[in-house]
Amino acid sequence: MAEDDTHGRPGRWRSGAESKQRILRTARELFGEHGYRATTVRAIAAAAEVDPAMVFYFFGTKQGLFGAAIEMSGAVPPAIESIFDGGLDTLGERVVRTLVENLDKSGRTPLVLLTRSAPTDARSEALLREFIDREITDRLAALLGTPDAALRAAMVNVQILGLTVARYIMRIEPIASSSVDELVDRFGPLVQHCLTGPRA
Amino acid sequence: MAEDDTHGRPGRWRSGAESKQRILRTARELFGEHGYRATTVRAIAAAAEVDPAMVFYFFGTKQGLFGAAIEMSGAVPPAIESIFDGGLDTLGERVVRTLVENLDKSGRTPLVLLTRSAPTDARSEALLREFIDREITDRLAALLGTPDAALRAAMVNVQILGLTVARYIMRIEPIASSSVDELVDRFGPLVQHCLTGPRA
DNA sequence: GTCTATAATTAGATAGAC
DNA sequence: GTCTATCTAATTATAGAC
Numbered sequence: 001m002a003e004d005d006t007h008g009r010p011g012r013w014r015s016g017a018e019s020k021q022r023i024l025r026t027a028r029e030l031f032g033e034h035g036y037r038a039t040t041v042r043a044i045a046a047a048a049e050v051d052p053a054m055v056f057y058f059f060g061t062k063q064g065l066f067g068a069a070i071e072m073s074g075a076v077p078p079a080i081e082s083i084f085d086g087g088l089d090t091l092g093e094r095v096v097r098t099l100v101e102n103l104d105k106s107g108r109t110p111l112v113l114l115t116r117s118a119p120t121d122a123r124s125e126a127l128l129r130e131f132i133d134r135e136i137t138d139r140l141a142a143l144l145g146t147p148d149a150a151l152r153a154a155m156v157n158v159q160i161l162g163l164t165v166a167r168y169i170m171r172i173e174p175i176a177s178s179s180v181d182e183l184v185d186r187f188g189p190l191v192q193h194c195l196t197g198p199r200a
Numbered sequence: 201m202a203e204d205d206t207h208g209r210p211g212r213w214r215s216g217a218e219s220k221q222r223i224l225r226t227a228r229e230l231f232g233e234h235g236y237r238a239t240t241v242r243a244i245a246a247a248a249e250v251d252p253a254m255v256f257y258f259f260g261t262k263q264g265l266f267g268a269a270i271e272m273s274g275a276v277p278p279a280i281e282s283i284f285d286g287g288l289d290t291l292g293e294r295v296v297r298t299l300v301e302n303l304d305k306s307g308r309t310p311l312v313l314l315t316r317s318a319p320t321d322a323r324s325e326a327l328l329r330e331f332i333d334r335e336i337t338d339r340l341a342a343l344l345g346t347p348d349a350a351l352r353a354a355m356v357n358v359q360i361l362g363l364t365v366a367r368y369i370m371r372i373e374p375i376a377s378s379s380v381d382e383l384v385d386r387f388g389p390l391v392q393h394c395l396t397g398p399r400a
Numbered sequence: 401g402t403c404t405a406t407a408a409t410t411a412g413a414t415a416g417a418c
Numbered sequence: 419g420t421c422t423a424t425c426t427a428a429t430t431a432t433a434g435a436c
Contacts, residue, residue: 016401035320038237040429051403056431058401119316119369120235129370154366154375155386161370162362166354169319170329170361175354185399186355190390199385216419240411251421256413258419 020058022048025108027069032113036066036121063123070127072110080135084143091143092156092192097184099160103168104180112168115161132157144195155194163187220258222248225308227269232313236266236321263323270327272310280335284343291343292356292392297384299360303368304380312368315361332357344395355394363387 026048030039041062045052059065079102083094103109114131117124140153163183166172175183226248230239241262245252259265279302283294303309314331317324337357341349363383366372375383 019401035237037235038320041431042429052430053404053432054402060431062430116319119318119365120238120320125370129372132372151374151378151386154372155390157372158362158366158375158387159358160362161365162358162360165319165361165365166358170325172329172354172357174351175358178351186351187358189399190355190393193390193393199389219419241413242411252412253414253422254420260413262412 019048019050019054023050023055023058023065024069027065028108028110028113031066031069032108032116034116035119036117036124038120041065066117066124070110070113072131077135083136084139088143088196089192091140091195092190093184093188095156095160095191096163096187097180099163100167100180100183103164107168112164115164116169132160136160140195152195156191159187159191159194219248219250219254223250223255223258223265224269227265228308228310228313231266231269232308232316234316235319236317236324238320241265266317266324270310270313272331277335283336284339288343288396289392291340291395292390293384293388295356295360295391296363296387297380299363300367300380300383303364307368312364315364316369332360336360340395352395356391359387359391359394 023044027039027044030044030047033039041055042052044065045055055065059068079098083091083098086094103112111128111131114124114128118128119125137150137153137157140156141149144152146152163175166175167178167183168176178186223244227239227244230244230247233239241255242252244265245255255265259268279298283291283298286294303312311328311331314324314328318328319325337350337353340353340356344352346352363375366375367378367383368376378386
């Protein structure tokens with residue numbers, strides 16, 4: 001997984017892995033923008049300024065490239081930890097802040113990428129569902145411990161999906177151009193209500 | 201619709217328009233299931249048991265077929281009216297109930313169809329945004345009249361999108377298999393809070 | 401590692417017979 | 419109205435030269 005391997009070899013750890021990285025970066029961008037099916041390998045290659053054949057050389061198939069682009073190795077998880085690091089009464093606030101801050105940082109984040117592809121691509125849907133379940137829903141449910149914990153966690157899920165689609169995919173105003181603080185202000189209490197609000 | 205058109209009717213309406221309807225029905229189904237780009241004309245023709253050429257004969261282009269499939273002429277609007285028909289304090293409840301009841305009725309409803317296609321297809325996104333804005337957001341905002349009406353209406357939008365994606369597209373449990381009443385019970389107050397809840 | 405060339409497949413669309 | 423046949427273009431993917 002090292003960026004540069006085998007320092008023993010004299011000369012160039014120069015342009016091999018660099019192209020691979022550029023392809024990967026471009027792939028995330030385009031997959032995130034148009035979804036899996038609507039994004040062609042050729043378009044990625046062109047945007048990354050490499051030959052289409054190189055893409056297959058490095059990643060084998062289009063699906064392989066997508067899988068590599070999706071790999072959320074360490075990028076998101078640390079941010080997610082901060083959600084669960086704190087009191088239960090400000091959990092809603094932290095969920096919204098963490099989500100929006102991280103997605104704002106880069107639109108080519110795997111979550112947006114998957115959310116774009118999920119409606120069209122069955123594999124993306126499975127991946128997205130699994131990720132959300134494992135990293136968020138299940139942990140929230142465990143944290144709550146109430147009988148209706150699963151339903152409450154799922155309601156948070158609805159908030160996350162709705163917010164992601166509205167702000168990053170459909171860019172609905174004024175959601176799309178609101179500040180992070182404003183969104184936290186508005187949706188924080190809403191999420192909090194989902195989690196710890198009244199009604200059994 | 202009659203499956204057999206074998207009445208030896210002289211002249212007019214034999215089986216011409218019937219094929220058209222079958223194509224349309226199938227198109228709604230497949231577009232709604234896989235989105236615009238991932239659905240091929242050939243696949244629709246095969247499922248409708250007609251020749252691919254017929255599709256072009258009737259609708260000209262794939263885009264034309266999609267447009268025809270999307271035509272929400274009178275199908276949804278009457279249901280939407282019921283949302284605005286009643287007191288402001290039970291508005292949230294009616295939004296959720298109307299949404300879920302209508303979408304449950306048939307998964308190939310234009311709203312689901314568009315929501316599936318929007319992430320991948322720019323035209324679908326524009327259509328969906330325009331529809332939601334005109335039929336729901338704008339009217340809710342007008343009804344509220346508060347300074348932050350637009351933001352509040354947009355928040356309802358987030359609920360609608362999130363709920364649609366969670367229940368009909370990603371089928372997230374237990375949202376997907378909850379009863380209408382349970383969803384109204386849970387999300388009604390949430391939507392109501394978006395509309396008339398505290399905070400300026 | 402990188403590129404050229406190309407195979408194999410599939411898509412949207414048209415012409416024209418019946 | 420319906421179908422056969424076909425065109426054109428674009429796609430994923432491979433083989434092989436340099």
